[in-house]
Amino acid sequence: MKTFVRIVLALIVIAVLVIAGMIWIPSERTPAQALAPDSEVSVARGEYMMRAADCIACHTAPEGKTFAGGRAIQSPFGVIWSTNITPDKETGIGNYTLDDFRAALYDGVNKEGAHLYPAMPYENYRVISEADVQSLYKYFMEAVPAVNNKVPETDLAFPFNQRWGLRAWNWVALNPVGFDAPTDDQMINRGAYLVQGAAHCAACHSPRTMFMSQKGANASDPAFLSGGEVDGWSAPSLHGADSVAGQWSVEQMAHYLATGRNDYATAVGEMSLVVGDSLQYLTPEDNTAIAAYLKHISGGKTPAAPDAANRTVTDTEKLLASADPSMPLGPRLYLDNCSGCHFVDGRGAPEIFPALDGNLMVTADSPKGLIYTILHGAELPSTETRPARLRMQSYAWRLSDEEVAELATFIRQGWNNNASAVTASDVAPVR
Structure with a gap:
């Protein structure tokens, strides 16, 4: 019953936002940003960031060609079909300029100016640095084979089929582009950058507002990573002493990220896909950085290991x-x-x-x-x-x-x- 009421409220709110979208039109495009002189832009870096962002999981259909789209993404409002992000000029992103590509990542707007549904986690990708955006673009345009694959059109019921109404949603949901380092510790900052941005952990592990946006963009909001629901699966809290991150050591957490298993748990459901398609490809240093950041926002204490000999x-x-x-x-x-x-x-x-x-x-x-x-x-x-x-x-x-x-x-x-x-x-x- 609570879920039904929540969906009805969301329908009412978004219908209002659709109407608001007729009146108020925010700026959509983010201008090109200057790169620092020592910033590396490369295909290899782009491939690594693709893994961190787990692009394969959503943009590859079962038995389909990699990145050719056509995967059905379930949402409370209907099925959203993932797009073809290969450099095919007819059915993919082959005609995208760097500015077009950045607008899709940061603002959820495609080359034609149409709004992407926030099943694409552009809420999170706004944290990704300019060097990483350019590297991603270079990877997709130069290293990914073009696949001609026209995917089904997403066809949601009214008012959700009115994509231009997402302008108002973006105004409510989106935070400024960029990353603010939370500490002076470079390892923790690297973990924060990955968690808040490319890895888009909040897309699953944060609850949703009445507007269906993610609660909290970073750990300054206690709701950030406090647990969510994905297609009926409960994504556990990663924020606080009682969370997974609060109960596990940094080493056990990093091992889980890289392998999908540790002394306490094994990855199931969506997390199994995340490990298989994304996290196992990160360096040990980056998985440790993610674990260190999650431990940092969970109090930094590691509970004592259970005493097996004297357990009750x-x-x-x-x-x-x-x-x-x-x-x-x-x-x-x-x-x-x-x-x-x-x-x-x-x-x-x-x-x-x-x-x-x-x-x-x-x-x-x-x-x-x-x-x-x-x-x-x-x-x-x-x-x-x-x-x-x-x-x-x-x-x-x-x-x-x-x-x-x-x-x-x-x-x-x-x-x-x-x-x-x-x-x-x-x-x-x-x-």
């Missing part, structure tokens, strides 16, 4: 270890389907099977991510340092909606977890 055995572990035939359905389903990998203590195996006790996806406000994983399984990306593509099987074929609800409730409330129960009506839409 939970009632859940005792129940599961007893294998009592009369135990409730939830724990019985866990023993039958989950304990072989995640074990009766719910701690899993580091870098292979994620811990379920204390797992932030398990205990998220929305159980949809956990339900989806139980129904459809999950797969870890293959990376250079961890090439094994580990996969959890799906259970949709084996468990009914009621059984999935019982199992999910048990996991969300077992060991030291204390999350809300799951019902069969929560499972059915995900199935």
Whole structure:
């Protein structure tokens, strides 16, 4: 019900913005900026920034040619089709000048002057430096093969099909172009530059305003990176002592970014794609810089490692270890389907099977991510340092909606977890 009300409010607000867009027309184009004398512009730098910006994930359709577009991006207002960003002159960006390219990245305006939907994270890309913009342009124009591929037209219902109304949205949502270094520490600043800009972490990990813009452009806003939702998945908070960044060490966080796994968790859902297509290609120094920045905005403290020898055995572990035939359905389903990998203590195996006790996806406000994983399984990306593509099987074929609800409730409330129960009506839409 809350989601429905939020969407209705957004519809009303954006309809007002559409009308406002008829009256007020802000400046769209950002003029060329002078490069510092020592700034390097190169194809190699552009390719690296393409990886940091994760362009492949959105602009490559399943089984399609790289960057040729045609991927369906789900939004609360309908499907948005990603564009062809190869240098094809007919269907891609082959006729784009550098100024056209910059306007798309910074302002969300294409060569014809039409507004791009903010599924393209130009809110974040406004942080990218001029040298990196020019390098990206050089890479796409000189190193990417042109692919003639006409993608489907995005056709949203009124008023969202009135793209010119996004002028008013941009006025509300966009911050000034450029990056403000938050500290005197060069490593933390580098991490901030990547997190706030190319890596566009806030697109998933920040909540949305009533205008559907991202809350907070940097850590001066406590809502920045405080958790969001992506296609039903809960993206955990990365800001604050109770967040993932607050609970993990810089080393564990950097390892997760590069491999999709660490001693506490494994990447699933959209994050698996981010690791596979983007973060694994960053240098160890940049992944460490990202982790250092996230640790910085989360208080900078690393909690003590759990004392495995003196840990408290939970009632859940005792129940599961007893294998009592009369135990409730939830724990019985866990023993039958989950304990072989995640074990009766719910701690899993580091870098292979994620811990379920204390797992932030398990205990998220929305159980949809956990339900989806139980129904459809999950797969870890293959990376250079961890090439094994580990996969959890799906259970949709084996468990009914009621059984999935019982199992999910048990996991969300077992060991030291204390999350809300799951019902069969929560499972059915995900199935």
